[in-house]
Amino acid sequence: MGDLERYLQVLAAAEPEGRFLELRYRLPVGMGQRFLPAVDVEGAARLVRRLGRTRDTYVGVALRERRAGARSAVGDSRVLFVEVDAEASARLLARAPRPPSMTVLSGSPGHLHAYWLLSRSVSGPEVKAANRKLAHRVGGDLASVDETRILRPPSTLNFKHRPARPVVLQSLDTDRVYELRDLMRGLEDPPARETVARPRPVVALRRRSAPDADGVDALLRAIPSAEYVQRLTGLEPNREGKVSCLWHEDRTPSLHLYPGGEWCCFGCRRGGTIYDFAGALWDVETKGRAFVELRARLADVFGVAPQPTGRRGARQRQRRVAPGAIAAVDRERLRARPAASEKGGR
Numbered sequence: 001m002g003d004l005e006r007y008l009q010v011l012a013a014a015e016p017e018g019r020f021l022e023l024r025y026r027l028p029v030g031m032g033q034r035f036l037p038a039v040d041v042e043g044a045a046r047l048v049r050r051l052g053r054t055r056d057t058y059v060g061v062a063l064r065e066r067r068a069g070a071r072s073a074v075g076d077s078r079v080l081f082v083e084v085d086a087e088a089s090a091r092l093l094a095r096a097p098r099p100p101s102m103t104v105l106s107g108s109p110g111h112l113h114a115y116w117l118l119s120r121s122v123s124g125p126e127v128k129a130a131n132r133k134l135a136h137r138v139g140g141d142l143a144s145v146d147e148t149r150i151l152r153p154p155s156t157l158n159f160k161h162r163p164a165r166p167v168v169l170q171s172l173d174t175d176r177v178y179e180l181r182d183l184m185r186g187l188e189d190p191p192a193r194e195t196v197a198r199p200r201p202v203v204a205l206r207r208r209s210a211p212d213a214d215g216v217d218a219l220l221r222a223i224p225s226a227e228y229v230q231r232l233t234g235l236e237p238n239r240e241g242k243v244s245c246l247w248h249e250d251r252t253p254s255l256h257l258y259p260g261g262e263w264c265c266f267g268c269r270r271g272g273t274i275y276d277f278a279g280a281l282w283d284v285e286t287k288g289r290a291f292v293e294l295r296a297r298l299a300d301v302f303g304v305a306p307q308p309t310g311r312r313g314a315r316q317r318q319r320r321v322a323p324g325a326i327a328a329v330d331r332e333r334l335r336a337r338p339a340a341s342e343k344g345g346r
């Protein structure tokens with residue numbers, strides 16, 4: 001039996017009759033989805049192996065009760081899991097209350113998936129709650145604990161990298177089977193703040209800022225995060241669009257810069273918009289009077305001038321429909337006057 005068969009066997013071990021393995025794989029546009037009878041591990045392995053040679057391929061960790069990937073289709077499961085996205089993953093995993101039953105190297109440097117097998121099946125919500133506590137303990141990704149999660153199986157290739165890197169079964173010990181209660185003993189929930197999986201800055205910003213009367217908000221928010229982080233810190237994003245976090249030791253960059261102007265650190269869960277970044281960097285609050293000053297300071301650094309106000313300005317702004325167009329215009333202006341934009345940055 002190959003590593004892939006052994007892996008799928010672990011997922012299918014608990015009551016496979018009448019249940020399905022969910023298979024997802026990347027298509028030129030979007031994702032494909034298949035549901036394979038969990039009793040036929042050999043058949044599922046053949047398809048996964050074939051797909052996994054040419055595209056990113058994933059398997060739902062929990063078996064599905066019917067041919068659907070929705071939460072309501074996720075059945076009871078005996079498998080807990082955590083994604084650790086750090087070079088120090090081995091050291092972090094040593095903080096787990098019990099050694100994992102299985103570990104898989106996902107192909108990204110330092111990125112590892114750890115699995116713990118339970119002696120009896122637990123419900124989807126119980127899986128998620130337990131995964132969160134484990135992730136909190138070992139510094140795993142709190143955004144990757146959901147019971148509907150799909151993960152990369154071994155013997156496939158990870159095409160996030162060029163050339164593609166193999167996904168490898170690092171260890172498997174099926175004798176490591178735990179009582180949920182034993183495994184959870186002494187583990188705690190992460191603080192509520194950390195449960196926000198991804199920043200939702202636009203909503204947050206609208207809530208706390210004044211109406212964007214002079215257009216400065218729109219211009220600042222349209223600056224890509226890679227651009228403002230580099231300008232404010234001098235840090236250059238790596239090929240994955242990440243930089244080392246400024247708020248803790250972070251040898252493997254975990255601060256992810258999204259193209260839309262948002263950022264999120266998967267180490268410390270900080271994240272948000274240009275305001276949240278600059279506010280944390282300069283130790284300035286992002287609400288009230290401090291926010292107004294923060295915005296003015298950023299406008300100064302990035303050479304963003306207030307747009308015409310009054311009735312004429314309002315009419316002009318109404319004519320601009322696409323925020324992307326505003327950003328492009330503004331970036332042109334930035335390039336045109338680099339000297340002016342440096343003053344005010346510390």
Ligand SMILES: [Zn+2]
Binds near residue numbers: 245248265268270
């Ligand atoms: Zn961080």
